[in-house]
Amino acid sequence: MHGPADQLEGMKDGALLVAGQAVSLRSLVADRLRLAIITGRFRPGQQLRERELCELTGVSRPSLREALRVLEAEGLISTMPHRGPVVAVLTPEEVDHLYALRGVLESFAARQFARLRRPEDVAALKATMKRLEDLRESGTPLELLEAGSAYYRAVASGSGNPYLAENLQALHNRIALIRFISLHERSRNRMTFAALRNMMKAIIAGDEALTERLWTEHLAAVGTRARGIVEAGYRLPGSTDASALPLV
Amino acid sequence: MHGPADQLEGMKDGALLVAGQAVSLRSLVADRLRLAIITGRFRPGQQLRERELCELTGVSRPSLREALRVLEAEGLISTMPHRGPVVAVLTPEEVDHLYALRGVLESFAARQFARLRRPEDVAALKATMKRLEDLRESGTPLELLEAGSAYYRAVASGSGNPYLAENLQALHNRIALIRFISLHERSRNRMTFAALRNMMKAIIAGDEALTERLWTEHLAAVGTRARGIVEAGYRLPGSTDASALPLV
DNA sequence: CCTGTAAGATTGTCCTACAAACTTCAAATA
DNA sequence: TATTTGAAGTTTGTAGGACAATCTTACAGG
Incomplete structure (x- = not known):
C-alpha cells in the first residue's frame, strides 16, 4: 500500500520532517495515566501513591512526577501538599x-x-x-x-x-x-x-x-x-x- | 491595622485553616518563570537552558523540570526532545x-x-x-x-x-x-x-x-x-x- | 567551499538520600 | 470506656550525582 511512490507523493511541499518528536518517557507515562483516569481505572477521589505508580508504569519517580504535573495542569488530578495526587472529583x-x-x-x-x-x-x-x-x-x-x-x-x-x-x-x-x-x-x-x-x-x-x-x-x-x-x-x-x- | 481582634474576627465559622496550601517550591518556580515570560524578560523564541534556570531560581533540576512541565501545559513554552524548552513564539x-x-x-x-x-x-x-x-x-x-x-x-x-x-x-x-x-x-x-x-x-x-x-x-x-x-x-x-x- | 568526524554541551532518565509532613496505632490519661 | 497524647512508620518534597542519548559546534580533510 505504501510504496516508494507514495512516499514521494507525500513530499510535495517542504514536508520532509522526520517524525518530528521521538516521544519522551514522561509523555508516555502521562498518556497512560490519563487513559487510566478517563476510563475509570482510577476512580474519582482515589489516592494515587507515587511509589505504586512508579511500579505500575515502570519509570522512576522524577519522570513520574513530571507526568503528574502535566495531569495536574489538565485538571485530571489535584494535589495537596504532602498528601499526594488524588483523582479529581467533580461536584x-x-x-x-x-x-x-x-x-x-x-x-x-x-x-x-x-x-x-x-x-x-x-x-x-x-x-x-x-x-x-x-x-x-x-x-x-x-x-x-x-x-x-x-x-x-x-x-x-x-x-x-x-x-x-x-x-x-x-x-x-x-x-x-x-x-x-x-x-x-x-x-x-x-x-x-x-x-x-x-x-x-x-x-x-x-x-x-x-x-x-x-x-x-x-x-x-x-x-x-x-x-x-x-x-x-x-x-x-x-x-x-x-x-x-x-x-x- | 491587623491586630489580634481582627484575627479573632476572622475566626467566625470554621475558618481556622492555616494558609491552606503551603506553596511548594515548584509552584513558586513556575510562578516566577511564568512572570518572566509574560513580561518579556524571556523573549519569544529564546532558548532556556535548565542549568541556567536552576541557578537563576536557586532550585534543583527535578523541581525546575516539574515547573517546566506546568508551563509547557499552559502553552508558554514548547519543548522539543533533547533540544530543551523554548519560549513559545506565535505566528x-x-x-x-x-x-x-x-x-x-x-x-x-x-x-x-x-x-x-x-x-x-x-x-x-x-x-x-x-x-x-x-x-x-x-x-x-x-x-x-x-x-x-x-x-x-x-x-x-x-x-x-x-x-x-x-x-x-x-x-x-x-x-x-x-x-x-x-x-x-x-x-x-x-x-x-x-x-x-x-x-x-x-x-x-x-x-x-x-x-x-x-x-x-x-x-x-x-x-x-x-x-x-x-x-x-x-x-x-x-x-x-x-x-x-x-x-x- | 563543502563534507565528515570528533569533542563538548545539554537533555532524558535513573538512583539515592534526607528532611518535612502526614497517617496510623498503641499507650496513657480522665 | 472514651478521649487525648505521642511515637512509629509512611509518603511526599527536594536535592545531588550519575550516565546514556542526542544535539551543537568546531575542526580537520578533501
Missing part, C-alpha cells in the same frame, strides 16, 4: 460549569465548521458518524465512548482553530468518565444518536443558526444527565453498589 | 486563533456577568476601572498591563464560572506580552479606555446584547493590533531595533 455545580463552558466552545466550533465546510473535515466527520452507526447495536460502552470522542474531535478540528480543538479535548477528558458511565444506559443512546446525526447534517448544510440551536439543545440534555451521574456518586443509574463501575 | 495566524477563542470565551463571560450582576463582582469591576482611570495619564506600560489584566480578571470572575475564569487567565497569559507591547503606543490607549468603560457600563446595566456587541467590536480591534505586533516580530511599532523591547 454537581462543577459539572454544570464544565458543561456550560463546553456548550460555548463546542457550539462555536460547530458554527465555524458550518461556515468553513472544508471537504476533508466533512469527510472525517461523516466517517466518525458512520463508525457510531456501526456500533449502535453491539458496541461496548468503551467503544461508544471512543467513537463519540472521535465525533466531537472531528467537530473541533473542523473549526479550523487548533487552540479551540486543544481546549475542547482537555475539557472532554475531564468529563470522559461521566460520559462513559452515561453510555451504559443503552436505552437513552438512541436519542443521542439522532441528535448527533442532525447536528452533523446542520453542519454539512452550512446552517449556522440551526447548528447553534441543535448543539445548545443537545448539550442541555447531556449536561442534565451528567449532573445526575455525579449526584449519584459516579454510579450507574440502576446500580446500588458504589464499586459497580466496570473498570476498563 | 500571526495563531494570534488570530487565540483572539477568536478569547472573543468567544470573554464575551460569554461578560454576558453571564451582565445576567448575574452580583454586587461584589460589580464593585470589583468598578474598582479595576477606577484603577485604570488613575493610571491613564502617568501609568507605565507594566502598570497598565496589570490593571488591564485585573479588569479582565474581574469580568471573568463575574461570570460565576471558575473554569471559564481559569481558561481565560491561561489565555491572557499567552497574549500578555503582546498586550504589553501594545500598551507602549500611548496614543491608542485612549480608545481602549473608552471601550472598557462602555463595556463595563453595559454589564452593569444588565444589557446582554449590548455587552456582546461591544465586546466583539473591542476584540476585533485589539486582535488586529495584536496581529500587527506579532507580524512585526514583537517589536514596538516605531522601533527598528529588534531588541528595543524594554525588559521588565
Whole structure:
C-alpha cells in the first residue's frame, strides 16, 4: 500500500520532517495515566501513591512526577501538599460549569465548521458518524465512548482553530468518565444518536443558526444527565453498589 | 491595622485553616518563570537552558523540570526532545486563533456577568476601572498591563464560572506580552479606555446584547493590533531595533 | 567551499538520600 | 470506656550525582 511512490507523493511541499518528536518517557507515562483516569481505572477521589505508580508504569519517580504535573495542569488530578495526587472529583455545580463552558466552545466550533465546510473535515466527520452507526447495536460502552470522542474531535478540528480543538479535548477528558458511565444506559443512546446525526447534517448544510440551536439543545440534555451521574456518586443509574463501575 | 481582634474576627465559622496550601517550591518556580515570560524578560523564541534556570531560581533540576512541565501545559513554552524548552513564539495566524477563542470565551463571560450582576463582582469591576482611570495619564506600560489584566480578571470572575475564569487567565497569559507591547503606543490607549468603560457600563446595566456587541467590536480591534505586533516580530511599532523591547 | 568526524554541551532518565509532613496505632490519661 | 497524647512508620518534597542519548559546534580533510 505504501510504496516508494507514495512516499514521494507525500513530499510535495517542504514536508520532509522526520517524525518530528521521538516521544519522551514522561509523555508516555502521562498518556497512560490519563487513559487510566478517563476510563475509570482510577476512580474519582482515589489516592494515587507515587511509589505504586512508579511500579505500575515502570519509570522512576522524577519522570513520574513530571507526568503528574502535566495531569495536574489538565485538571485530571489535584494535589495537596504532602498528601499526594488524588483523582479529581467533580461536584454537581462543577459539572454544570464544565458543561456550560463546553456548550460555548463546542457550539462555536460547530458554527465555524458550518461556515468553513472544508471537504476533508466533512469527510472525517461523516466517517466518525458512520463508525457510531456501526456500533449502535453491539458496541461496548468503551467503544461508544471512543467513537463519540472521535465525533466531537472531528467537530473541533473542523473549526479550523487548533487552540479551540486543544481546549475542547482537555475539557472532554475531564468529563470522559461521566460520559462513559452515561453510555451504559443503552436505552437513552438512541436519542443521542439522532441528535448527533442532525447536528452533523446542520453542519454539512452550512446552517449556522440551526447548528447553534441543535448543539445548545443537545448539550442541555447531556449536561442534565451528567449532573445526575455525579449526584449519584459516579454510579450507574440502576446500580446500588458504589464499586459497580466496570473498570476498563 | 491587623491586630489580634481582627484575627479573632476572622475566626467566625470554621475558618481556622492555616494558609491552606503551603506553596511548594515548584509552584513558586513556575510562578516566577511564568512572570518572566509574560513580561518579556524571556523573549519569544529564546532558548532556556535548565542549568541556567536552576541557578537563576536557586532550585534543583527535578523541581525546575516539574515547573517546566506546568508551563509547557499552559502553552508558554514548547519543548522539543533533547533540544530543551523554548519560549513559545506565535505566528500571526495563531494570534488570530487565540483572539477568536478569547472573543468567544470573554464575551460569554461578560454576558453571564451582565445576567448575574452580583454586587461584589460589580464593585470589583468598578474598582479595576477606577484603577485604570488613575493610571491613564502617568501609568507605565507594566502598570497598565496589570490593571488591564485585573479588569479582565474581574469580568471573568463575574461570570460565576471558575473554569471559564481559569481558561481565560491561561489565555491572557499567552497574549500578555503582546498586550504589553501594545500598551507602549500611548496614543491608542485612549480608545481602549473608552471601550472598557462602555463595556463595563453595559454589564452593569444588565444589557446582554449590548455587552456582546461591544465586546466583539473591542476584540476585533485589539486582535488586529495584536496581529500587527506579532507580524512585526514583537517589536514596538516605531522601533527598528529588534531588541528595543524594554525588559521588565 | 563543502563534507565528515570528533569533542563538548545539554537533555532524558535513573538512583539515592534526607528532611518535612502526614497517617496510623498503641499507650496513657480522665 | 472514651478521649487525648505521642511515637512509629509512611509518603511526599527536594536535592545531588550519575550516565546514556542526542544535539551543537568546531575542526580537520578533501
